[in-house]
Amino acid sequence: MPIPSNSKERVKIEVVFTGVGGQGIITMGTILGVACSKIGLNIITAETHGMSQRMGMVDFFVRIGDVEAPLVPQASADIVVSLEMIEALRSVRHLKRCGWLLVADIYIPPPYIENVPSRKDIVNVLERLPINSILINVEEIVEKLNDSRVVNMAMLGAFMAIEDVSKIIPVTLVEDVVEERLGPINREAFGMGYKQAVKKIKEGDFISRCAKTNV
Amino acid sequence: MPKRKTILGESGSIAFLLGNEAIARGAIEHGIGVAAAYPGTPSSEIIESLASVASDLGIYVEWSVNEKTAFELAYAAAMSGVPSLTAMKHVGLNVAADPLMTSAYTGVKAGFIIVTADDPYMHSSQNEQDNRWTGLHAYIPVLEPANPQEAKDLTYLGLEYSEKLGHPIILRSVTRVSHARGLVRLGPLRPPRTVGSFPREPQKWAVVPAHARKMKIDVLRRWREIEDVFAEFPYNKIDDSNSNILIVASGIGYLYAKDALKIVGVKAKILKVSTPVPLPRKLVEKAVNGIEKILVVEETDPVVEMQLKSILFDLHIDVEVHGADYLGRRGELTIDRVAEAIAKIAGVSWSPPKPIEVPINVPPRKPILCPGCPHRATFYALIMAARELGVDPIYSGDIGCYSLGIDPPFNAQDTITNMGGSIGLANGFSHTVKNRPVVAILGDSTFFHAGLPPLLNAVYNRAPMLVLVLDNETTAMTGFQPHPGTGLTAMGGKGRKILIEEVAKAMGADYVDVFDPYDVRRAIESIKTGLKAAMDGGVAVLVARRVCSLLATRLGLARDRYFIDSNRCVGCSVCTNILACPAIVIGEGNKPRIIESLCSGCGVCAQICPFQAIAKRG
Ligand code: SF4
Ligand code: SF4
Numbered sequence: 001m002p003i004p005s006n007s008k009e010r011v012k013i014e015v016v017f018t019g020v021g022g023q024g025i026i027t028m029g030t031i032l033g034v035a036c037s038k039i040g041l042n043i044i045t046a047e048t049h050g051m052s053q054r055m056g057m058v059d060f061f062v063r064i065g066d067v068e069a070p071l072v073p074q075a076s077a078d079i080v081v082s083l084e085m086i087e088a089l090r091s092v093r094h095l096k097r098c099g100w101l102l103v104a105d106i107y108i109p110p111p112y113i114e115n116v117p118s119r120k121d122i123v124n125v126l127e128r129l130p131i132n133s134i135l136i137n138v139e140e141i142v143e144k145l146n147d148s149r150v151v152n153m154a155m156l157g158a159f160m161a162i163e164d165v166s167k168i169i170p171v172t173l174v175e176d177v178v179e180e181r182l183g184p185i186n187r188e189a190f191g192m193g194y195k196q197a198v199k200k201i202k203e204g205d206f207i208s209r210c211a212k213t214n215v
Numbered sequence: 216m217p218k219r220k221t222i223l224g225e226s227g228s229i230a231f232l233l234g235n236e237a238i239a240r241g242a243i244e245h246g247i248g249v250a251a252a253y254p255g256t257p258s259s260e261i262i263e264s265l266a267s268v269a270s271d272l273g274i275y276v277e278w279s280v281n282e283k284t285a286f287e288l289a290y291a292a293a294m295s296g297v298p299s300l301t302a303m304k305h306v307g308l309n310v311a312a313d314p315l316m317t318s319a320y321t322g323v324k325a326g327f328i329i330v331t332a333d334d335p336y337m338h339s340s341q342n343e344q345d346n347r348w349t350g351l352h353a354y355i356p357v358l359e360p361a362n363p364q365e366a367k368d369l370t371y372l373g374l375e376y377s378e379k380l381g382h383p384i385i386l387r388s389v390t391r392v393s394h395a396r397g398l399v400r401l402g403p404l405r406p407p408r409t410v411g412s413f414p415r416e417p418q419k420w421a422v423v424p425a426h427a428r429k430m431k432i433d434v435l436r437r438w439r440e441i442e443d444v445f446a447e448f449p450y451n452k453i454d455d456s457n458s459n460i461l462i463v464a465s466g467i468g469y470l471y472a473k474d475a476l477k478i479v480g481v482k483a484k485i486l487k488v489s490t491p492v493p494l495p496r497k498l499v500e501k502a503v504n505g506i507e508k509i510l511v512v513e514e515t516d517p518v519v520e521m522q523l524k525s526i527l528f529d530l531h532i533d534v535e536v537h538g539a540d541y542l543g544r545r546g547e548l549t550i551d552r553v554a555e556a557i558a559k560i561a562g563v564s565w566s567p568p569k570p571i572e573v574p575i576n577v578p579p580r581k582p583i584l585c586p587g588c589p590h591r592a593t594f595y596a597l598i599m600a601a602r603e604l605g606v607d608p609i610y611s612g613d614i615g616c617y618s619l620g621i622d623p624p625f626n627a628q629d630t631i632t633n634m635g636g637s638i639g640l641a642n643g644f645s646h647t648v649k650n651r652p653v654v655a656i657l658g659d660s661t662f663f664h665a666g667l668p669p670l671l672n673a674v675y676n677r678a679p680m681l682v683l684v685l686d687n688e689t690t691a692m693t694g695f696q697p698h699p700g701t702g703l704t705a706m707g708g709k710g711r712k713i714l715i716e717e718v719a720k721a722m723g724a725d726y727v728d729v730f731d732p733y734d735v736r737r738a739i740e741s742i743k744t745g746l747k748a749a750m751d752g753g754v755a756v757l758v759a760r761r762v763c764s765l766l767a768t769r770l771g772l773a774r775d776r777y778f779i780d781s782n783r784c785v786g787c788s789v790c791t792n793i794l795a796c797p798a799i800v801i802g803e804g805n806k807p808r809i810i811e812s813l814c815s816g817c818g819v820c821a822q823i824c825p826f827q828a829i830a831k832r833g
Contacts, residue, residue: 020580029396033231037398040229044362044397054616055797056582069470070362070395073478073550075568089577093570110580111797112623117575125575148812 011041011065011168014072015159018059018091019083020108024152025060028081031156031181032062035174046070057087059094064168081159083151084108085122092129098210101126101133102158102197104151127207134158134197134206141192150189153178157193161201219267226403234393237363238330238386239264241370242300243272244402245326248409249292250276251285253664254693255304256339257393258332262302263694266705274407278696278705281634281664286311286329290318293327293383294420295411298374302330305346310634310665312349315383319354320430321420322381322437325408326374329355330386332393335515336546341614341633343545345516350385350492354434356441357385357492359466363397369450369489371402380444382437387491389514391547392467438493446497450489453498458482459507460561465491465519468512468548475554481561483510494522496530503532510560511538514548583619586798587764587773587815589732590617590685594625595794595823596738596759597654597683604743606652606750608681609644613637613657615692616763617685620656624795628656635665638682642669645678652749653680660690660698662715667722673754674723681749682724682756683742684715687763695766715758725753732759735822764815775816776832778809783828790820790829 017025029045036043046061061072072094080095081102082088088103095101103126109116117125126133141154156178160171171194179187200206222240224230232240238261242250252262262276269276279285282303289301303311308331315329331349334340350357358373360366370386377384418426445451460483464472469487476483486502488494491513503509511520520538527534541556542548551567558565584591594617601608612618612628613636621628630640637655644653657666662684673680690696697703702712719727726748730741738759745755767773779790779799786806790799799820802808809820811832821829 021582030231033396033398037229037231040398042398043231044395046391046395054582054585054619055580057580068362068473069467069550070391070397071547071549073554073567075570086577086580089573089575090580092573095571096568097571109800110578111583111800112791112795113578115576116578121575125573128574129571131571 012067013064013079013164013168014077015062015064016059016072016077016080016091016094017062017083018057018080018087020087021054021056021058023058023083024149025058025083027182028152028156029060029062031174031177032169034181035169035177036064038173039169041065041168042067044070057090059091078164079159079162081155083155085119086110086117089117089122089125092131095131097130099131100162101131102155103133103135104138104155105135106138106151128209130209132206132208132210134200136193136196138193141189144192145185145189147185150186153182153186154189154193157190158197161194161197218264219271222264222268223271224401226401229398229400231396232363232367232399233260234363234366234388234395235260235332236264237367237399238302238370238388240399240401241367242328242374243268244367244404245298245371245374246405246407247300247326247374248274248297248407249289249299250274250301251279251288252302253279253282253285253307254690254696255307256693257334257390258302258304258307258330259693259696261330262705263696269706272407274409276705278698280699282307282310283313287314290314290323290327292411293323293325294321295413296324297408297411298326298378300328300330302332304340305331305333305344306340306342306633308346308349315349315355316353317422318383319434320422320427323377323383324381325411326378327383328370328373328377328386329383330388332388332390333515334390336390338390341631343515345518346385347387347492347518348516351518354438355383355385356445356490357387359387359489359491360392361467361469362392363395364399365450365489366392367399372450376444380437380441382441387466389467442493442495443497445490445493446495448490450487451495451498452487453502454485454487456482456484458484459505460484461486461502461506461509462557463488463502463509463511463519463523465513467514468553471548471550471553472512472557474550475557478550479554479558479561479563479565481557481563483557483561488519491519494519494526496526499523499526500530503527503534506534508535508560509537510541510556511536512542512548512553512556513538516544581622583622583797584616585764585815586796586813587767587817588616589687589759589761589764590620591794591796592732592735592817592819593683593685593738593759594620594627595819596732596735596742597627598625600739600742600746603739604746606746608652608654608746609648611637611641611644611653611655613661615658615661617656617658624793634661635669638666638669638673638680641680642673642676642678645680652746654746655680655682657682657684659684659686659688659700659715663699663713667718670719670724670756671722677752678754679749679752680754681745682754683745684756684758686715686758686760687766688760689763689766691763691765695763716756719756724756726755729758729760732761733817733819735819764817768815773815775818776811776814777816777818777821777829778811778832779807780828780830781806783826785826787825790824794820794823796820
């Protein structure tokens with residue numbers, strides 16, 4: 001089966017996953033990649049390795065569809081998924097105007113640094129930006145499943161709630177890949193993240209300072 | 216992730232592969248019999264992938280002690296007719312430069328591919344060197360893939376061409392190819408060739424001057440032949456479009472150029488170059504027909520641009536050529552960077568979208584030594600020992616996690632230059648700086664890689680110093696690869712375990728001791744004794760041995776958790792400011808608190824708290 005390059009010509013989605021080293025960000029991209037490989041949809045990702053694994057920041061770029069190069073250009077991401085609240089602020093630079101920012105409510109202040117914005121500061125700032133942001137209660141999911149390592153899959157589930165994504169990559173396909181690779185607990189976390197985000201979008205339970213919100 | 220299954224995937228299927236995994240797959244498809252490397256970001260996953268399937272295929276894969284050794288092993292395999300691969304990061308190729316230069320002279324009998332994973336922007340490296348120069352310098356042709364699919368294909372083809380030409384070939388990858396993931400269509404697997412022969416033929420393999428002079432003539436002849444062969448290389452191509460602008464794009468530059476042209480809305484002819492060294496004259500001749508302006512897009516140095524200009528000059532073709540002047544010659548390419556250059560050459564106006572401004576200061580998040588990192592405990596003991604003796608040593612550092620000791624609160628790395636440079640530079644300082652003792656700080660893997668010759672030199676030539684080997688029983692920085700101190704091999708077998716202290720003793724070090732950095736008082740005393748020995752004119756070697764805390768956690772060895780008794784804690788901040796374990800954070804009332812989910816239970820904080828406020832849970 002050849003990798004089709006023409007059939008899905010119009011599709012282009014640019015995503016940045018971000019967070020702190022050790023949160024399993026690369027696994028999120030790998031799951032998406034395996035899902036795309038099953039439907040022959042082009043995907044290219046780029047990751048930062050090395051020193052950043054020692055609790056530094058991690059950026060993971062995902063480009064899907066009619067794209068060639070691995071890096072997402074500045075201020076061009078359609079969606080940013082942040083596994084940590086401070087990193088969410090930093091990653092706004094990747095996001096285009098009216099893009100979607102999905103943030104896990106995990107707060108990891110970097111050690112020995114003064115004037116770190118609090119959770120409340122962060123939410124306040126997000127409310128003032130020309131973007132759509134959804135805060136996902138991951139801590140609740142982690143508690144229910146009694147496993148702190150599922151944050152990444154919960155957030156991948158939330159990401160799949162964005163319609164532009166689910167209309168080209170079937171949610172159930174991704175769900176199956178999650179279970180096949182990481183087991184049933186992760187599938188559950190994925191489903192919980194997905195449902196929570198779908199509900200928030202449907203009920204308008206998110207921050208938007210954006211005139212045109214097309215979900 | 217089931218790496219093994221993916222790497223051995225069926226012919227015709229599509230896999231989602233890391234660039235480095237794709238390189239491994241390409242080598243397997245060709246049927247290599249031998250692979251050897253020393254780990255280094257961004258190259259490590261190539262050998263990791265090969266090692267994971269070595270027993271399935273019956274091939275030999277090893278982590279060698281350094282790149283030169285790895286190179287020589289793979290080179291010899293190819294001399295004996297067994298196709299082989301060696302892989303290293305860009306600076307690793309410097310270590311292997313000696314045999315590399317000569318390998319072009321002797322050539323090889325089977326395919327021999329040398330992978331250099333360059334690191335533009337220095338994500339995890341000390342410099343940004345572009346190893347396509349090395350190919351030009353060494354008369355070794357260079358292939359440059361653009362994405363994971365090409366990484367696989369060019370590895371395969373590189374081995375084929377190498378065998379056909381009887382010449383080594385360099386595959387130059389960059390971080391965004393080695394560490395990009397993409398869809399790769401797998402090809403058929405050929406059975407590996409693992410057994411060679413080596414008939415006596417010294418005039419072919421022994422580079423005594425009389426032989427080497429003849430070989431040089433042959434190298435020059437082959438070099439011209441290679442240029443012609445590369446003009447027909449299937450991954451070089453001309454994307455034709457009705458335009459008087461030509462973009463010459465090498466490797467990953469091609470992808471950036473394609474995306475950028477779309478963004479700016481400009482049409483241009485593209486010459487895609489997969490063989491940047493030597494740049495084939497015939498191909499250039501074909502591409503420049505009817506062209507008025509050329510933009511060369513390549514990552515880091517103007518290697519193609521300079522060859523192109525020289526070819527155009529020889530051909531008396533007068534066109535405007537831009538490249539490094541528009542794109543710069545440092546850091547990584549980006550779509551925006553290339554788009555701006557394209558807009559400039561096409562004379563259209565375009566500027567990248569501006570990021571949304573965040574009206575608050577976002578604090579930096581730098582990599583740090585992990586919670587429970589044995590290196591932190593050793594740095595703490597080192598600083599305390601120096602303080603107790605009232606000395607201010609020169610800290611001659613090295614390449615590894617412990618490079619992070621450069622940051623506060625330790626500030627204990629004055630120089631960091633190259634593998635083994637710690638002891639190497641200490642050899643110099645000890646002869647020139649008389650009023651401060653010299654402490655060379657290096658890791659276990661680094662010790663075996665490049666620490667042995669300079670240590671021997673220090674002992675032999677009497678260069679007083681304290682050599683502190685931070686032995687965390689793995690190559691932690693690059694992903695826990697084994698080395699001679701671990702007693703394991705790349706393929707998962709049992710190796711002969713070599714003890715650093717035994718080596719130091721055999722070399723004649725004046726004072727040798729081993730301590731556990733988690734035993735703080737004992738560590739401080741040992742370092743004090745070592746420092747005194749160095750100040751008395753001796754060479755002291757101390758081994759601080761304790762397994763990496765990340766590895767300990769993975770192996771389920773780290774089970775204890777500590778907590779701070781807020782009634783006893785007086786808020787002196789010794790634990791947060793002098794030890795600085797990231798699991799200890801300042802909580803309410805300015806008193807520290809341990810985040811138990813981060814704590815790896817090393818117990819070092821409990822030993823250093825002057826008020827016994829920290830204790831084990833349970
Ligand atoms: S070292 Fe002990 S007394 Fe001092 S701040 Fe830390 S826990 Fe409190
Ligand atoms: S025991 Fe103390 S020093 Fe060790 S990891 Fe836990 S908090 Fe950090």
